[in-house]
Amino acid sequence: MEELKTCKKFHMSKKFRNVIVEYLLGFEDGAIVHTTLSCNNEVTTPINREFKESGTIYSIFFIGLENYAYSAGLGSLYVTNLSGGTKKSNWYRINSFKEKEIVSNITKLTDRNLTGIVRNRLYVFNEYDKSYILCGDSKDVVGYSVDEEILIVLVFSAKKNQNGEYVTENKYYALQEILETQVKKYWFSNRQIYSASTRKMVTGKSRLALFELVCIYSRNEVEKFDTSVWKRISSTILFHGLQLKFENRDLKKII
Structure with a gap:
Protein backbone atom coordinates (compact mmCIF):
# COMPACT_ATOMS: atom_id res chain seq x y z
CA MET A 1 0.00 0.00 0.00
CA GLU A 2 1.29 3.45 -0.93
CA GLU A 3 2.07 5.62 2.08
CA LEU A 4 -0.12 8.71 2.37
CA LYS A 5 1.74 12.01 2.28
CA THR A 6 1.14 14.72 4.86
CA CYS A 7 -0.50 17.78 3.32
CA LYS A 8 0.88 20.94 4.93
CA LYS A 9 -0.83 23.76 3.01
CA PHE A 10 -3.79 24.26 0.68
CA HIS A 11 -5.01 27.18 -1.42
CA MET A 12 -7.90 27.35 -3.85
CA SER A 13 -8.72 29.77 -6.66
CA LYS A 14 -11.82 30.26 -8.78
CA LYS A 15 -11.55 30.86 -12.52
CA PHE A 16 -13.90 31.52 -15.39
CA ARG A 17 -14.63 30.12 -18.85
CA ASN A 18 -14.22 26.34 -18.84
CA VAL A 19 -12.22 26.18 -15.60
CA ILE A 20 -14.44 25.72 -12.55
CA VAL A 21 -11.85 25.78 -9.80
CA GLU A 22 -8.18 25.06 -9.23
CA TYR A 23 -6.17 24.42 -6.11
CA LEU A 24 -2.62 23.90 -4.91
CA LEU A 25 -1.51 21.39 -2.30
CA GLY A 26 1.84 21.60 -0.53
CA PHE A 27 3.25 18.54 1.21
CA GLU A 28 5.74 17.80 3.94
CA ASP A 29 8.06 15.98 1.53
CA GLY A 30 8.28 19.05 -0.74
CA ALA A 31 5.71 17.95 -3.32
CA ILE A 32 3.38 20.55 -4.85
CA VAL A 33 0.22 19.31 -6.56
CA HIS A 34 -1.65 21.66 -8.91
CA THR A 35 -5.16 20.45 -9.72
CA THR A 36 -7.53 22.07 -12.23
CA LEU A 37 -11.17 21.08 -12.53
CA SER A 38 -12.48 21.96 -15.98
CA CYS A 39 -15.98 21.53 -17.37
CA ASN A 40 -16.78 20.81 -21.02
CA ASN A 41 -20.21 19.65 -22.18
CA GLU A 42 -21.27 19.14 -18.55
CA VAL A 43 -18.38 16.74 -17.94
CA THR A 44 -15.99 17.73 -15.14
CA THR A 45 -12.40 16.67 -15.74
CA PRO A 46 -9.61 16.93 -13.13
CA ILE A 47 -6.10 17.65 -14.38
CA ASN A 48 -3.25 17.04 -11.92
CA ARG A 49 0.35 18.19 -12.18
CA GLU A 50 3.01 17.58 -9.57
CA PHE A 51 6.25 19.44 -8.88
CA LYS A 52 8.98 18.64 -6.39
CA GLU A 53 10.90 20.92 -4.02
CA SER A 54 13.80 20.07 -1.74
CA GLY A 55 12.13 21.26 1.49
CA THR A 56 8.79 21.11 3.29
CA ILE A 57 6.09 23.37 1.84
CA TYR A 58 5.14 25.71 4.69
CA SER A 59 2.86 28.07 2.75
CA ILE A 60 1.40 28.35 -0.75
CA PHE A 61 -0.76 31.03 -2.35
CA PHE A 62 -2.14 32.02 -5.77
CA ILE A 63 -1.07 35.58 -6.63
CA GLY A 64 -2.67 35.85 -10.06
CA LEU A 65 -4.24 33.85 -12.85
CA GLU A 66 -0.92 32.30 -13.85
CA ASN A 67 1.40 32.77 -10.86
CA TYR A 68 1.72 31.51 -7.32
CA ALA A 69 4.05 31.90 -4.34
CA TYR A 70 5.26 29.33 -1.86
CA SER A 71 7.87 28.74 0.82
CA ALA A 72 9.91 25.53 0.81
CA GLY A 73 12.27 24.86 3.68
CA LEU A 74 14.27 27.69 5.24
CA GLY A 75 14.95 31.12 3.74
CA SER A 76 12.64 30.92 0.76
CA LEU A 77 9.63 32.66 -0.71
CA TYR A 78 9.51 31.54 -4.32
CA VAL A 79 7.35 33.11 -7.02
CA THR A 80 6.77 31.10 -10.18
CA ASN A 81 4.12 30.38 -12.80
CA LEU A 82 1.74 27.48 -13.32
CA SER A 83 3.37 26.28 -16.53
CA GLY A 84 5.49 23.78 -14.66
CA GLY A 85 8.81 25.26 -15.72
CA THR A 86 11.87 25.49 -13.50
CA LYS A 87 12.13 29.28 -13.55
CA LYS A 88 11.43 30.82 -10.15
CA SER A 89 12.47 33.88 -8.18
CA ASN A 90 13.28 33.90 -4.47
CA TRP A 91 11.87 37.03 -2.78
CA TYR A 92 13.26 36.19 0.67
CA ARG A 93 15.76 38.91 1.61
CA ILE A 94 15.95 39.11 5.40
CA ASN A 95 19.47 39.84 6.61
CA SER A 96 18.72 40.62 10.27
CA PHE A 97 18.81 36.97 11.40
CA LYS A 98 21.92 34.82 11.71
CA GLU A 99 20.05 31.84 10.32
CA LYS A 100 17.50 31.52 7.54
CA GLU A 101 13.92 31.27 8.76
CA ILE A 102 10.58 29.78 7.71
CA VAL A 103 8.03 31.98 5.93
CA SER A 104 4.41 31.09 6.68
CA ASN A 105 0.97 32.54 5.88
CA ILE A 106 1.92 34.02 2.50
CA THR A 107 -0.63 36.52 1.15
CA LYS A 108 -0.76 39.05 -1.67
CA LEU A 109 -0.50 42.69 -0.61
CA THR A 110 -0.25 44.28 -4.07
CA ASP A 111 0.68 43.07 -7.54
CA ARG A 112 4.36 43.46 -6.68
CA ASN A 113 4.40 42.85 -2.94
CA LEU A 114 3.65 39.84 -0.75
CA THR A 115 3.33 39.44 3.00
CA GLY A 116 4.26 36.55 5.26
CA ILE A 117 5.00 35.70 8.88
CA VAL A 118 8.62 35.20 9.95
CA ARG A 119 9.43 34.67 13.63
CA ASN A 120 5.95 35.88 14.54
CA ARG A 121 6.44 39.21 12.78
CA LEU A 122 4.62 40.32 9.64
CA TYR A 123 7.02 41.01 6.75
CA VAL A 124 6.71 42.54 3.27
CA PHE A 125 8.51 40.82 0.37
CA ASN A 126 9.11 41.95 -3.20
CA GLU A 127 11.29 40.86 -6.08
CA TYR A 128 14.17 43.31 -5.86
CA ASP A 129 14.37 44.96 -2.42
CA LYS A 130 15.17 43.82 1.11
CA SER A 131 12.31 42.31 3.07
CA TYR A 132 11.06 44.47 5.94
CA ILE A 133 8.59 44.45 8.83
Whole structure:
Protein backbone atom coordinates (compact mmCIF):
# COMPACT_ATOMS: atom_id res chain seq x y z
CA MET A 1 0.00 0.00 0.00
CA GLU A 2 1.29 3.45 -0.93
CA GLU A 3 2.07 5.62 2.08
CA LEU A 4 -0.12 8.71 2.37
CA LYS A 5 1.74 12.01 2.28
CA THR A 6 1.14 14.72 4.86
CA CYS A 7 -0.50 17.78 3.32
CA LYS A 8 0.88 20.94 4.93
CA LYS A 9 -0.83 23.76 3.01
CA PHE A 10 -3.79 24.26 0.68
CA HIS A 11 -5.01 27.18 -1.42
CA MET A 12 -7.90 27.35 -3.85
CA SER A 13 -8.72 29.77 -6.66
CA LYS A 14 -11.82 30.26 -8.78
CA LYS A 15 -11.55 30.86 -12.52
CA PHE A 16 -13.90 31.52 -15.39
CA ARG A 17 -14.63 30.12 -18.85
CA ASN A 18 -14.22 26.34 -18.84
CA VAL A 19 -12.22 26.18 -15.60
CA ILE A 20 -14.44 25.72 -12.55
CA VAL A 21 -11.85 25.78 -9.80
CA GLU A 22 -8.18 25.06 -9.23
CA TYR A 23 -6.17 24.42 -6.11
CA LEU A 24 -2.62 23.90 -4.91
CA LEU A 25 -1.51 21.39 -2.30
CA GLY A 26 1.84 21.60 -0.53
CA PHE A 27 3.25 18.54 1.21
CA GLU A 28 5.74 17.80 3.94
CA ASP A 29 8.06 15.98 1.53
CA GLY A 30 8.28 19.05 -0.74
CA ALA A 31 5.71 17.95 -3.32
CA ILE A 32 3.38 20.55 -4.85
CA VAL A 33 0.22 19.31 -6.56
CA HIS A 34 -1.65 21.66 -8.91
CA THR A 35 -5.16 20.45 -9.72
CA THR A 36 -7.53 22.07 -12.23
CA LEU A 37 -11.17 21.08 -12.53
CA SER A 38 -12.48 21.96 -15.98
CA CYS A 39 -15.98 21.53 -17.37
CA ASN A 40 -16.78 20.81 -21.02
CA ASN A 41 -20.21 19.65 -22.18
CA GLU A 42 -21.27 19.14 -18.55
CA VAL A 43 -18.38 16.74 -17.94
CA THR A 44 -15.99 17.73 -15.14
CA THR A 45 -12.40 16.67 -15.74
CA PRO A 46 -9.61 16.93 -13.13
CA ILE A 47 -6.10 17.65 -14.38
CA ASN A 48 -3.25 17.04 -11.92
CA ARG A 49 0.35 18.19 -12.18
CA GLU A 50 3.01 17.58 -9.57
CA PHE A 51 6.25 19.44 -8.88
CA LYS A 52 8.98 18.64 -6.39
CA GLU A 53 10.90 20.92 -4.02
CA SER A 54 13.80 20.07 -1.74
CA GLY A 55 12.13 21.26 1.49
CA THR A 56 8.79 21.11 3.29
CA ILE A 57 6.09 23.37 1.84
CA TYR A 58 5.14 25.71 4.69
CA SER A 59 2.86 28.07 2.75
CA ILE A 60 1.40 28.35 -0.75
CA PHE A 61 -0.76 31.03 -2.35
CA PHE A 62 -2.14 32.02 -5.77
CA ILE A 63 -1.07 35.58 -6.63
CA GLY A 64 -2.67 35.85 -10.06
CA LEU A 65 -4.24 33.85 -12.85
CA GLU A 66 -0.92 32.30 -13.85
CA ASN A 67 1.40 32.77 -10.86
CA TYR A 68 1.72 31.51 -7.32
CA ALA A 69 4.05 31.90 -4.34
CA TYR A 70 5.26 29.33 -1.86
CA SER A 71 7.87 28.74 0.82
CA ALA A 72 9.91 25.53 0.81
CA GLY A 73 12.27 24.86 3.68
CA LEU A 74 14.27 27.69 5.24
CA GLY A 75 14.95 31.12 3.74
CA SER A 76 12.64 30.92 0.76
CA LEU A 77 9.63 32.66 -0.71
CA TYR A 78 9.51 31.54 -4.32
CA VAL A 79 7.35 33.11 -7.02
CA THR A 80 6.77 31.10 -10.18
CA ASN A 81 4.12 30.38 -12.80
CA LEU A 82 1.74 27.48 -13.32
CA SER A 83 3.37 26.28 -16.53
CA GLY A 84 5.49 23.78 -14.66
CA GLY A 85 8.81 25.26 -15.72
CA THR A 86 11.87 25.49 -13.50
CA LYS A 87 12.13 29.28 -13.55
CA LYS A 88 11.43 30.82 -10.15
CA SER A 89 12.47 33.88 -8.18
CA ASN A 90 13.28 33.90 -4.47
CA TRP A 91 11.87 37.03 -2.78
CA TYR A 92 13.26 36.19 0.67
CA ARG A 93 15.76 38.91 1.61
CA ILE A 94 15.95 39.11 5.40
CA ASN A 95 19.47 39.84 6.61
CA SER A 96 18.72 40.62 10.27
CA PHE A 97 18.81 36.97 11.40
CA LYS A 98 21.92 34.82 11.71
CA GLU A 99 20.05 31.84 10.32
CA LYS A 100 17.50 31.52 7.54
CA GLU A 101 13.92 31.27 8.76
CA ILE A 102 10.58 29.78 7.71
CA VAL A 103 8.03 31.98 5.93
CA SER A 104 4.41 31.09 6.68
CA ASN A 105 0.97 32.54 5.88
CA ILE A 106 1.92 34.02 2.50
CA THR A 107 -0.63 36.52 1.15
CA LYS A 108 -0.76 39.05 -1.67
CA LEU A 109 -0.50 42.69 -0.61
CA THR A 110 -0.25 44.28 -4.07
CA ASP A 111 0.68 43.07 -7.54
CA ARG A 112 4.36 43.46 -6.68
CA ASN A 113 4.40 42.85 -2.94
CA LEU A 114 3.65 39.84 -0.75
CA THR A 115 3.33 39.44 3.00
CA GLY A 116 4.26 36.55 5.26
CA ILE A 117 5.00 35.70 8.88
CA VAL A 118 8.62 35.20 9.95
CA ARG A 119 9.43 34.67 13.63
CA ASN A 120 5.95 35.88 14.54
CA ARG A 121 6.44 39.21 12.78
CA LEU A 122 4.62 40.32 9.64
CA TYR A 123 7.02 41.01 6.75
CA VAL A 124 6.71 42.54 3.27
CA PHE A 125 8.51 40.82 0.37
CA ASN A 126 9.11 41.95 -3.20
CA GLU A 127 11.29 40.86 -6.08
CA TYR A 128 14.17 43.31 -5.86
CA ASP A 129 14.37 44.96 -2.42
CA LYS A 130 15.17 43.82 1.11
CA SER A 131 12.31 42.31 3.07
CA TYR A 132 11.06 44.47 5.94
CA ILE A 133 8.59 44.45 8.83
CA LEU A 134 5.16 45.83 7.95
CA CYS A 135 4.21 47.04 11.43
CA GLY A 136 6.74 47.59 14.18
CA ASP A 137 4.30 47.22 17.08
CA SER A 138 2.87 43.88 15.92
CA LYS A 139 4.56 41.02 17.74
CA ASP A 140 3.61 37.41 18.41
CA VAL A 141 1.62 37.30 15.15
CA VAL A 142 0.04 33.90 14.46
CA GLY A 143 -2.47 34.88 11.76
CA TYR A 144 -3.72 37.79 9.68
CA SER A 145 -5.92 38.75 6.74
CA VAL A 146 -5.26 41.52 4.21
CA ASP A 147 -7.95 43.43 2.32
CA GLU A 148 -5.99 44.71 -0.68
CA GLU A 149 -8.92 46.83 -1.91
CA ILE A 150 -8.62 49.38 0.89
CA LEU A 151 -5.27 48.29 2.36
CA ILE A 152 -6.24 47.22 5.85
CA VAL A 153 -4.99 44.20 7.74
CA LEU A 154 -6.56 42.26 10.60
CA VAL A 155 -3.83 40.78 12.80
CA PHE A 156 -4.30 38.03 15.36
CA SER A 157 -1.54 37.80 17.96
CA ALA A 158 -1.03 35.41 20.86
CA LYS A 159 1.65 34.81 23.44
CA LYS A 160 2.54 31.40 24.80
CA ASN A 161 2.54 30.65 28.52
CA GLN A 162 5.29 28.82 30.38
CA ASN A 163 3.98 25.51 29.06
CA GLY A 164 4.20 26.69 25.46
CA GLU A 165 0.42 26.95 25.10
CA TYR A 166 -1.68 29.79 23.70
CA VAL A 167 -4.12 30.94 26.40
CA THR A 168 -7.07 33.31 26.01
CA GLU A 169 -5.60 35.97 28.31
CA ASN A 170 -2.66 36.36 25.92
CA LYS A 171 -4.68 36.68 22.70
CA TYR A 172 -5.56 39.97 21.05
CA TYR A 173 -6.74 41.34 17.71
CA ALA A 174 -5.48 44.49 15.99
CA LEU A 175 -7.01 46.31 13.05
CA GLN A 176 -4.30 48.17 11.14
CA GLU A 177 -4.32 50.64 8.28
CA ILE A 178 -1.63 50.07 5.64
CA LEU A 179 0.11 53.21 4.40
CA GLU A 180 2.01 53.56 1.12
CA THR A 181 5.06 55.82 0.82
CA GLN A 182 6.92 56.69 -2.39
CA VAL A 183 10.69 56.41 -1.99
CA LYS A 184 13.22 57.51 -4.60
CA LYS A 185 15.29 54.48 -5.59
CA TYR A 186 17.01 55.66 -8.76
CA TRP A 187 16.94 58.95 -10.61
CA PHE A 188 14.48 57.45 -13.10
CA SER A 189 12.19 55.45 -10.79
CA ASN A 190 10.45 55.33 -7.43
CA ARG A 191 9.48 52.42 -5.24
CA GLN A 192 6.65 51.89 -2.76
CA ILE A 193 7.33 51.19 0.91
CA TYR A 194 4.45 49.95 3.05
CA SER A 195 3.89 50.41 6.76
CA ALA A 196 0.93 49.71 9.02
CA SER A 197 -0.37 51.56 12.04
CA THR A 198 -2.73 50.08 14.62
CA ARG A 199 -6.13 51.80 14.69
CA LYS A 200 -8.01 49.59 17.15
CA MET A 201 -7.10 46.68 19.40
CA VAL A 202 -9.08 44.34 21.63
CA THR A 203 -8.14 41.44 23.87
CA GLY A 204 -9.23 38.20 22.26
CA LYS A 205 -10.92 36.34 25.10
CA SER A 206 -13.36 34.92 22.57
CA ARG A 207 -13.81 34.82 18.82
CA LEU A 208 -16.43 37.52 19.14
CA ALA A 209 -13.63 39.93 20.07
CA LEU A 210 -12.67 40.21 16.40
CA PHE A 211 -16.25 40.92 15.38
CA GLU A 212 -16.52 43.53 18.12
CA LEU A 213 -13.28 45.17 16.97
CA VAL A 214 -14.28 45.52 13.34
CA CYS A 215 -17.77 46.74 14.27
CA ILE A 216 -16.21 49.49 16.37
CA TYR A 217 -13.90 50.42 13.51
CA SER A 218 -16.72 50.37 10.98
CA ARG A 219 -18.88 52.62 13.13
CA ASN A 220 -16.30 55.12 14.38
CA GLU A 221 -13.55 55.21 11.76
CA VAL A 222 -15.34 54.67 8.47
CA GLU A 223 -15.37 58.38 7.73
CA LYS A 224 -11.60 58.16 7.31
CA PHE A 225 -12.21 56.40 4.00
CA ASP A 226 -14.09 57.55 0.93
CA THR A 227 -17.72 56.41 1.24
CA SER A 228 -17.72 55.19 -2.35
CA VAL A 229 -14.89 52.80 -1.52
CA TRP A 230 -16.91 51.15 1.21
CA LYS A 231 -20.02 50.93 -0.96
CA ARG A 232 -18.29 48.93 -3.67
CA ILE A 233 -16.63 46.51 -1.27
CA SER A 234 -18.24 43.10 -1.05
CA SER A 235 -15.31 40.90 -0.15
CA THR A 236 -15.35 37.98 2.23
CA ILE A 237 -12.59 37.69 4.80
CA LEU A 238 -11.81 34.38 6.48
CA PHE A 239 -10.03 35.06 9.73
CA HIS A 240 -9.63 32.93 12.86
CA GLY A 241 -12.73 30.87 12.28
CA LEU A 242 -15.03 33.83 11.57
CA GLN A 243 -16.38 34.81 8.18
CA LEU A 244 -17.12 38.52 7.99
CA LYS A 245 -18.47 40.64 5.17
CA PHE A 246 -17.76 44.28 4.33
CA GLU A 247 -20.64 45.75 2.35
CA ASN A 248 -22.20 49.23 2.14
CA ARG A 249 -20.32 50.49 5.21
CA ASP A 250 -21.89 47.78 7.39
CA LEU A 251 -20.24 44.68 8.77
CA LYS A 252 -22.37 41.56 8.84
CA LYS A 253 -21.58 38.26 10.43
CA ILE A 254 -22.60 35.69 7.83
CA ILE A 255 -21.25 32.56 9.49
